[in-house]
Amino acid sequence: MSSLNLLKDNEKKVFYHYLIPSICSTLVNSIYILVDTLIIGQGVGAEGISALNIFLPFYSLYMGIGFMFGIGAGILMSTEDGIGNIEKSKKYFITSILCVSLVTIILTLVSIFNLRKISYILGANENSIDLVMEYGRYIVFAAPIFICTNF
Numbered sequence: 001m002s003s004l005n006l007l008k009d010n011e012k013k014v015f016y017h018y019l020i021p022s023i024c025s026t027l028v029n030s031i032y033i034l035v036d037t038l039i040i041g042q043g044v045g046a047e048g049i050s051a052l053n054i055f056l057p058f059y060s061l062y063m064g065i066g067f068m069f070g071i072g073a074g075i076l077m078s079t080e081d082g083i084g085n086i087e088k089s090k091k092y093f094i095t096s097i098l099c100v101s102l103v104t105i106i107l108t109l110v111s112i113f114n115l116r117k118i119s120y121i122l123g124a125n126e127n128s129i130d131l132v133m134e135y136g137r138y139i140v141f142a143a144p145i146f147i148c149t150n151f
Contacts (some may be wrong), residue, residue: 007035008016017068029063031057033056033059036052036112037049037052040052040135047127047128047131048131048135050128050131051124051128051131051132051134051135052134052135053072054088054119054123054124054128055122055132055135055136055139057122058118058122058136058139058140058143059110059139059146061144062107062139062143062146062147063147063150065100065103065104065107065147065150066100066146066147066148066149066150066151067150067151069099069100069103069146070096070100070151071151072096073092073093073095076089076092077092078097079091080092085107096151100147100148104143104144104146104147104148105145107143108140108141108143108144110135111140111143112140112141115133115136115137115140116133118131118136119132119135119136
């Protein structure tokens with residue numbers, strides 16, 4: 001596989017080099033949500049889809065946290081690598097992993113212990129709370145996976 005030089009290669013080549021993986025990543029996340037919706041719709045019905053949609057903002061929050069730490073650390077690391085400061089780049093990498101891990105642990109624990117309150121805040125009612133709580137537990141326990149996947 002050839003190396004990509006951001007400063008010397010053609011802009012279109014660089015653009016498409018990063019465009020295709022970005023599109024694939026977004027497509028995989030969209031397919032995951034679509035398949036999840038189809039399976040829940042077939043297995044549980046309309047009530048299950050409403051529970052899924054009530055808790056879906058948390059999935060987006062987890063993705064956003066992963067992207068935030070990943071992109072932020074990537075920029076800092078690339079900048080330091082570009083000026084030849086490999087040691088500082090490695091420190092940014094370790095720091096970003098520690099920070100995203102800490103935020104993930106805190107967010108997961110807060111979510112686990114306040115799942116019912118969070119469900120009501122997101123729009124659950126007495127008719128849907130059981131399904132929202134059930135689906136929410138899966139999302140909350142999978143938070144580290146969602147965050148780290150996007151990190």
